[in-house]
Amino acid sequence: MQEIRVYREIHGVNEEWAEKNRLLLAEHNVVMLNIIGSPGSGKTSLLEAASDRLSQSLKFAVLEGDVETTRDAERLHALNVPVSQLITGNACHLNAKLVHAGLSDLDLENLDLVIVENVGNLLCPSQFDIGETAKIAVLSVTEGEDKPIKYPLLFREASAVVLTKTDLLAYLPFNLDSCLGYIRQVNNEIPIFQVSATTGAGVDEWLDWVVKMRKR
């Protein structure tokens, strides 16, 4: 009888690099946060709105993940944030090896925190461990309130949710209570921050959480 060949994706290789990242971060006592959300959900805008106050509390750098261009890195560079751009080519997520390349070039000895903005995608980045201390789920009110139950993996794995663009709530048929309920349905304990990068509302509350993560 003819044999059946089975080919399986080797996630083990990514795990090895993720472990190297964890060791590197631990060696320098640096926390790494992995920000994940749909394209355009407001990840870079959140960092822009937060960078000034965050730099008063912690020494931090950003690794920007994108399929193409250095646009997001340029936006943060313009605000004097130390930032590198990680380009994945066609991949819909960052892998641990690419993150390792970015981490290795940072002055980790003089940093408290590295924030990674993953490639805009609500599903794939959650499936790849990059050695982060915690994941942060970013969801904008323009995406619809049901996304936490339609794409539950990120919300299950995240340590916090940032609900962005709340300044637009008045103009959208977005049911905030339903959204909060759906997030709780997937992850009962998770802190949820309601934020507008445009008005600055809620940014400080989220930053308090970030600073606590570093001190923990």
Ligand SMILES: Nc1nc2c(ncn2[C@@H]2O[C@H](COP(=O)(O)OP(=O)(O)OP(=O)(O)O)[C@@H](O)[C@H]2O)c(=O)[nH]1
């Ligand atoms: N009204 C409003 N618009 C926002 C807010 N935050 C971001 N935006 C807008 O949303 C769009 C996308 O914002 P980005 O910060 O580039 O989103 P992103 O998640 O970094 O996008 P990718 O990196 O491409 O995945 C831009 O036009 C922003 O101006 C907000 O709080 N309120």
Ligand SMILES: [Mg+2]
């Ligand atoms: Mg961005």
